[in-house]
Amino acid sequence: EIVAAMERxxxxxxxxxxxxxxxxxxxxxEPIDPVRYIANRSSGKQGHAIAAAAARAGAxxxxxxxxxxxxxxPDVDMRRVESARDMLAAVEAALPADVAIFAAAVADWRAxxxxxxxxxxxxxxxxxxxxxENPDILATIAHRTGGRPRLVIGFAAETQxxxxxxxxxxxxxxxxWILANDVSAQSGIPGGVMGGDTNEVHFLTAEGAEAWPPASxxxxxxxxxxxxxxxxxxxxxxx
Amino acid sequence: EIVAAMERxxxxxxxxxxxxxxxxxxxxxEPIDPVRYIANRSSGKQGHAIAAAAARAGAxxxxxxxxxxxxxxPDVDMRRVESARDMLAAVEAALPADVAIFAAAVADWRAxxxxxxxxxxxxxxxxxxxxxENPDILATIAHRTGGRPRLVIGFAAETQxxxxxxxxxxxxxxxxWILANDVSAQSGIPGGVMGGDTNEVHFLTAEGAEAWPPASxxxxxxxxxxxxxxxxxxxxxxx
Numbered sequence: 001e002i003v004a005a006m007e008r009x010x011x012x013x014x015x016x017x018x019x020x021x022x023x024x025x026x027x028x029x030e031p032i033d034p035v036r037y038i039a040n041r042s043s044g045k046q047g048h049a050i051a052a053a054a055a056r057a058g059a060x061x062x063x064x065x066x067x068x069x070x071x072x073x074p075d076v077d078m079r080r081v082e083s084a085r086d087m088l089a090a091v092e093a094a095l096p097a098d099v100a101i102f103a104a105a106v107a108d109w110r111a112x113x114x115x116x117x118x119x120x121x122x123x124x125x126x127x128x129x130x131x132x133e134n135p136d137i138l139a140t141i142a143h144r145t146g147g148r149p150r151l152v153i154g155f156a157a158e159t160q161x162x163x164x165x166x167x168x169x170x171x172x173x174x175x176x177w178i179l180a181n182d183v184s185a186q187s188g189i190p191g192g193v194m195g196g197d198t199n200e201v202h203f204l205t206a207e208g209a210e211a212w213p214p215a216s217x218x219x220x221x222x223x224x225x226x227x228x229x230x231x232x233x234x235x236x237x238x239x
Numbered sequence: 240e241i242v243a244a245m246e247r248x249x250x251x252x253x254x255x256x257x258x259x260x261x262x263x264x265x266x267x268x269e270p271i272d273p274v275r276y277i278a279n280r281s282s283g284k285q286g287h288a289i290a291a292a293a294a295r296a297g298a299x300x301x302x303x304x305x306x307x308x309x310x311x312x313p314d315v316d317m318r319r320v321e322s323a324r325d326m327l328a329a330v331e332a333a334l335p336a337d338v339a340i341f342a343a344a345v346a347d348w349r350a351x352x353x354x355x356x357x358x359x360x361x362x363x364x365x366x367x368x369x370x371x372e373n374p375d376i377l378a379t380i381a382h383r384t385g386g387r388p389r390l391v392i393g394f395a396a397e398t399q400x401x402x403x404x405x406x407x408x409x410x411x412x413x414x415x416w417i418l419a420n421d422v423s424a425q426s427g428i429p430g431g432v433m434g435g436d437t438n439e440v441h442f443l444t445a446e447g448a449e450a451w452p453p454a455s456x457x458x459x460x461x462x463x464x465x466x467x468x469x470x471x472x473x474x475x476x477x478x
Binding site for chain 1: 268271273274275276277278279280308344346347348356357358360365366367368369370371372396397398399422
């Protein structure tokens with residue numbers, strides 16, 4: 001009976017059949033020298049769960065992922081990157097897309113000068129590390145005038161004033177929706193959000209904020225995909 | 240026949256039975272704020288292989304490891320840490336040991352001030368990141384006057400002048416042996432040393448340097464354990 005149900009679904013296609021969904025996931029690694037880098041804490045679990053849920057809903061999925069230790073979700077086109085600059089290039093190369101979901105924890109800053117050889121301790125105090133801002137992938141794609149995905153969705157990981165910071169971020173970045181969560185140790189999520197299997201998000205749109213109940217990252221992904229399906233409506237067949 | 244041989248070995252004990260071997264492995268992660276950190280590239284494969292080989296040789300093994308994605312080697316006492324300061328504390332707590340092998344890629348520097356909340360972009364150029372030197376775990380243990388392990392063994396990952404830099408490091412740190420390798424992209428190791436399964440090391444002692452042929456990290460571990468067995472000699476039974 002389950003097999004029969006699956007066959008009916010495959011024959012009918014899922015609610016996102018014919019759509020291209022682009023997802024970013026994981027951290028970025030920003031090199032300081034050949035052996036050192038700056039990184040963000042991100043397991044990639046939420047981004048990978050969203051890519052998997054989009055594929056189950058019938059979408060063609062491109063998953064641009066920084067370094068993670070997760071298995072590839074089934075039926076997605078994987079693009080592996082290290083740095084924020086690599087990630088932006090892979091995202092731009094994957095367009096056009098109907099929906100772009102930026103779940104990666106992109107490093108805001110990188111070392112201003114990457115040293116070609118390993119930096120040595122010389123007995124003196126280490127020099128301060130000059131930083132420079134990375135490209136803002138979410139804002140870059142959300143502000144495109146040509147070829148902007150219909151839905152551009154960002155994430156906000158905050159440790160304080162979660163909803164207020166995330167609403168300001170939504171406006172500033174020019175994206176349609178933001179999923180915001182509290183990644184502080186005081187979040188109340190057992191084991192913490194980062195690296196864990198549970199997430200508690202605030203879903204922010206131009207209309208306001210909804211607090212979603214704590215749920216598995218797979219459940220959060222499925223809830224997001226359901227909202228995307230509702231927002232996109234039926235596929236318009238181009239004649 | 241294999242089972243019989245294993246039973247004989249177990250009955251007889253291995254060549255390191257009665258010895259305590261302390262191994263560090265993996266990278267350290269040095270927090271900048273709750274979501275960002277500085278890290279070293281290190282898979283932990285070489286350190287974990289050494290811990291496993293020491294356990295197979297009959298030693299009691301304590302493995303102090305930074306964040307890695309490897310399975311725990313069988314029959315070792317695992318101590319998981321994040322930062323260099325945590326690693327030094329775990330090493331000191333695990334002493335006394337007959338042999339200490341420092342295979343971890345410890346970050347030389349950490350952020351001078353860890354921010355309690357996530358640092359925000361404010362539209363200006365990011366401030367330079369002030370760094371401060373981490374404790375030198377290898378030198379600290381090698382220079383102990385009381386309770387120094389009989390053999391203190393370090394690693395040197397270099398991108399240029401591999402043997403010369405490593406010999407200077409051996410003298411400066413006060414350790415007995417150094418295993419040095421070339422982690423540059425030009426090392427000639429397919430796929431690179433870092434993260435790969437192959438290693439090519441120079442084995443440095445007070446007597447000079449030996450170039451070991453390229454070998455699997457397990458073979459390098461077994462060769463090192465054989466040298467340790469030879470250097471320690473038979474166990475002196477305390478009466």
